[in-house]
Amino acid sequence: MVLAVGIMSGTSLDGIDTALVEITGVLEKTRVKLVDFATKPYPKEILNQLHHALEAESVTVQQVSSLNFQLALSYAAVVKELCEQNQLTTGELAYVASHGQTLFHQPETLGDFPPSTLQLGDAGVLAQLLQCTVVSNFREADMAVGGQGAPIVPFADFYCYQGNKDRILQNIGGIGNLTWIKKGGSPADVVAFDTGPGNMVINELTRHFYDEAYDHDGKHAANGQVLPELVNHWLSLPYFAQPYPKTTGRELFGKTFVAKIIGENFEIAPDDLIASATMLTAKSITQACAQLTTEPCELIIAGGGAYNPVMMAMIRQTVDANFIVKTQEDLGFSSDAKEAIAMVILAQHTLQKIPNNVPSATGARKPVVLGRVTWA
């Protein structure tokens, strides 16, 4: 049993999640216990730089290079704080598993550009600041063997959730993604893909209309009215009909998409747009579930969306009868901590050189070892 910290900062930019865990074993012998968890916002200045890098037409290479180093400083500060609160020094950690901040992710060839992905938050800087081994860069190897480099959480999900019933794990972060773990299945049976937007469209709308980072407790959605025609129009986007495995991101459902929504619907009340965007996420999830199985199945919701009661109600309202909807918390796990814990589980396998992608989820031609190791 060793202590390790997982760091996740998702596309929604809502902060840096850090999970302190006890972990032992690999594959079916993997055992993980969450010791502590914290989410800290990015420092304002870093957040501004990230928004610029993600949204501007172009950046300077100095900005990219500098962000790579500065993000590592931000991560290190959050990990140190978590360790201090648990009377630990970072040097006592066996390792830190860091996802990094995705600056760009393009799973398919687009024009002259082959698939590629770019996560920042330099592992060398992080390892030195923490005086501890860092495992990072969990997407590139999968893409090098034809995979989409995403999703990467299903590997961890399989070893945490495989059991005596079918389970669909739905994470609602910036993007929504699901993992279907079949009763009695093997890792090769895992189905996983991005369902579409998670909170990304909603957050962009609350930022635009209210200067609020997200729809706290779903209050705007609750105050608005879902416009079914609008929701169905959005659901007619080709992405939702595309067969899995598939991944999406800010490129499809980011600022450009939301600017278009706002421009096309200026006569609609902001809260109606937010309610409709909430329903878009809910229906994109429940439609995807309905297409997967008609057998009894647990649908377990995690991520920020699990804390939006309006979204949870919409999921329960639109899901087929064979599903029992739960939240991650109902199972005794922290919803927020799930992805950060998954990074630790991936890293535990990286360090043992055990392949830890799920080709059935990413579309990769073969299993590969995700991640790379930087010693302090």
Add this chain to the structure above:
Amino acid sequence: MVLAVGIMSGTSLDGIDTALVEITGVLEKTRVKLVDFATKPYPKEILNQLHHALEAESVTVQQVSSLNFQLALSYAAVVKELCEQNQLTTGELAYVASHGQTLFHQPETLGDFPPSTLQLGDAGVLAQLLQCTVVSNFREADMAVGGQGAPIVPFADFYCYQGNKDRILQNIGGIGNLTWIKKGGSPADVVAFDTGPGNMVINELTRHFYDEAYDHDGKHAANGQVLPELVNHWLSLPYFAQPYPKTTGRELFGKTFVAKIIGENFEIAPDDLIASATMLTAKSITQACAQLTTEPCELIIAGGGAYNPVMMAMIRQTVDANFIVKTQEDLGFSSDAKEAIAMVILAQHTLQKIPNNVPSATGARKPVVLGRVTWA
């Protein structure tokens, strides 16, 4: 004894150097034998993208991310070819040590931007394409502990060249850098710094005036006349008087600098400018040497500049009498291969978690392990 390949592609963009070596041991037991060496130009399309990324005001994050992946493809192709020519598969290599292509390097804080460095050519992609362990990213850890992230070759130089006489190893790539290895000294006694431009200014001039990538055999320099006032004017730049450790790059002696030279001296014949730029490199080296030691010392020239007979003549002509000037080839080593071999020596220590920076050369606060490990 294992087989390994080192990959170096310098700031001059004159190609991808790959060295196939046999290596055994670490520290004073390090023994290296060069088996084969090749330099291949970048594919034209990649070269164009690199020039754009290095010289344009700004880039898109897609361009940066894509270059990171595409450079790995270029590196993999060159390594495969080298292995094939030696009846090897890349899977038989113990590891590949890849420097990556520097897109940005800022060793000091500049305005709002803290020091950072960015090398592209993704290790995860490379490891998968070659089916072999990759060690990469040799600069970040040093910068995280206050170093300049450069030079990184002195560590290898020390274990290859330490002996019964003082030696100064001068590499003339895009930038010129020297390493002073004292007779009977330890790694902590190593002095190393960038002397100033190597071939960078010359190459930019031949590209501008003749559409030639470099001054082949120094023919333009030989055809021109050195203008001492011009050379002395350039040598009055603050960089040359700055105390070591110090590093420089494209930011100071790149396209902007050369555009200024051309703009200010439009009445001067191109070959006179090239001859003067060649003397600038020669004198910046011999002045630096003169300030270091008046004891008997070997000055060993490596890198592309060693093949420019005019530059070699200028060095011999301006160097103090206590120096014996040799080329790397005189010592039975390939000049071109030196940096690629150095990457292998660094990686050999990374894999054993042995610190491999030289704080006296980089200015780092302490020894750290440079490099990170990606398994296939």
